[in-house]
Amino acid sequence: MSEDRRSERQEVASAALELLKLGLISGTSGNVSIRLSDNHSALMAITPSSTPYQQMRANDVVVVDMALDTIVGDLTPSTESLLHAGIYARRPDVRAVVHTHSIFGSVMAVCGLDIPPIIDEMVVHVGGTIRVSEYAFPGTQDLADRVCTALEDRNAALIRSHGTIAVGRDLDEAVHIATLTERVAQIYYYASI
Numbered sequence: 001m002s003e004d005r006r007s008e009r010q011e012v013a014s015a016a017l018e019l020l021k022l023g024l025i026s027g028t029s030g031n032v033s034i035r036l037s038d039n040h041s042a043l044m045a046i047t048p049s050s051t052p053y054q055q056m057r058a059n060d061v062v063v064v065d066m067a068l069d070t071i072v073g074d075l076t077p078s079t080e081s082l083l084h085a086g087i088y089a090r091r092p093d094v095r096a097v098v099h100t101h102s103i104f105g106s107v108m109a110v111c112g113l114d115i116p117p118i119i120d121e122m123v124v125h126v127g128g129t130i131r132v133s134e135y136a137f138p139g140t141q142d143l144a145d146r147v148c149t150a151l152e153d154r155n156a157a158l159i160r161s162h163g164t165i166a167v168g169r170d171l172d173e174a175v176h177i178a179t180l181t182e183r184v185a186q187i188y189y190y191a192s193i
Helices: 006-021 081-090 103-113 120-126 141-151 171-192
Strands: 029-036 044-045 060-065 070-072 096-100 157-161 163-168
Touching: 006 044, 006 171, 029 081, 029 171, 044 081, 044 171, 081 096, 081 141, 081 163, 096 171, 103 157, 103 163, 103 171, 120 163, 120 171, 141 157, 141 163, 157 171, 163 171
Parallel strands: none
Antiparallel strands: 029 044, 029 096, 044 060, 060 070, 096 163, 157 163
16 A cells, blocks of 8 residues: 555545535535555555544545554544445445535435435436435444435435435545535425425
8 A cells, every 4th residue: 555645535634624615515514435446455445433524634644444444644533434434335437426515415215205316317327316324323333224225226315304415426526416415405495495
């Protein structure tokens, strides 16, 4: 493994800052990861738990293996690390995961409303309806399993009473999907009233 994976850790920190600027996360809510690999095992670089995004630097991002053992970094990895690891295990096509607590996505998640394919972009970029997972307590394997079931072959899902999840081939695509998910949640909300 290349020394401390500085460039990948910087990529994760930069994506988190972008999500903050877009208003999709705030404070310490949500999390971001990318899949890494070395010659021996699958790894991920993930945002740390309880670190405000406006203060986050590359050195704060934690590299863990898929058993969530820390490889690089001094901070505790995100409390949703099980969710990210679960997605990577089930979806070999996914290289990046973004979990947000955006307003309209969270409204749909709290209401338990799937978002049907109301605009063409959803079919093209998400794969169709954005489904809501069954409720499970945050940070648990049960949550990871239920979100993976809702996500299945799509690029976004709503986490019941919690927030949203977006995935992609890289962080740019995952951030784009997270932004699109929030936009269609907002459109659906206004169209419904």
